[in-house]
Amino acid sequence: MQWSPVVPVKRLADAKTRLGVFAGPRRAELALAMTCDTVMAAVQCASTRAVVVVTDEDRAARAVRALGARVVPDEPAAGLNPALVHGAAEAARQHPDAGVCALSSDLPALRPHELDRALRAAGAHGRSFLADAPGSGTVMYAATPGAAFTPAFEGSSRDRHRESGAVELDLDGVASVRRDVDTVADLRAAAALGVGPHTAKVLATLEI
Numbered sequence: 001m002q003w004s005p006v007v008p009v010k011r012l013a014d015a016k017t018r019l020g021v022f023a024g025p026r027r028a029e030l031a032l033a034m035t036c037d038t039v040m041a042a043v044q045c046a047s048t049r050a051v052v053v054v055t056d057e058d059r060a061a062r063a064v065r066a067l068g069a070r071v072v073p074d075e076p077a078a079g080l081n082p083a084l085v086h087g088a089a090e091a092a093r094q095h096p097d098a099g100v101c102a103l104s105s106d107l108p109a110l111r112p113h114e115l116d117r118a119l120r121a122a123g124a125h126g127r128s129f130l131a132d133a134p135g136s137g138t139v140m141y142a143a144t145p146g147a148a149f150t151p152a153f154e155g156s157s158r159d160r161h162r163e164s165g166a167v168e169l170d171l172d173g174v175a176s177v178r179r180d181v182d183t184v185a186d187l188r189a190a191a192a193l194g195v196g197p198h199t200a201k202v203l204a205t206l207e208i
Contacts, residue, residue, distance in 0.1 A: 005100075006102050053071050100142070
């Protein structure tokens with residue numbers, strides 16, 4: 001099965017505020033770099049039909065288009081989950097035979113083959129999700145063609161997705177998919193896995 005990952009990107013001025021102590025005035029640059037590495041890996045994934053980025057941030061839109069993603073504006077402007085539903089609907093209109101999956105934008109160590117492993121596992125279920133490394137959140141929520149796409153990100157989303165009836169994917173070998181970044185400790189963990197070139201370029205000028 002082929003998939004259309006949907007990646008939400010908020011305004012860079014509001015992104016990754018908990019990294020401000022570490023990155024200082026380069027926080028927005030770091031947030032964009034992590035998004036670019038996420039999108040680049042998703043585009044390169046063997047199971048990917050198309051990558052859709054939902055954003056109203058012009059700088060991010062230009063960067064991800066250059067990587068091969070399609071950009072749609074956040075027309076609902078009502079928060080993360082409505083943005084994901086909107087992006088998934090656009091993806092399904094373009095590629096109705098592909099599944100849709102919401103993918104976190106802050107996966108700087110993402111490996112295409114690990115994402116492919118997760119998506120192949122998701123293909124066995126109508127709705128499924130992959131928890132983040134700490135175990136309380138979600139990094140990927142997937143729906144096969146014809147299944148309801150009802151993401152419930154933010155906060156303790158693992159429990160909400162499980163309670164909604166989505167199947168939790170229990171996989172080994174997908175550490176880079178699970179490793180989202182909100183804190184400096186998360187960033188260090190991602191760096192230990194090996195981040196992509198955009199994030200590495202920023203980190204090379206910062207001490208971590």
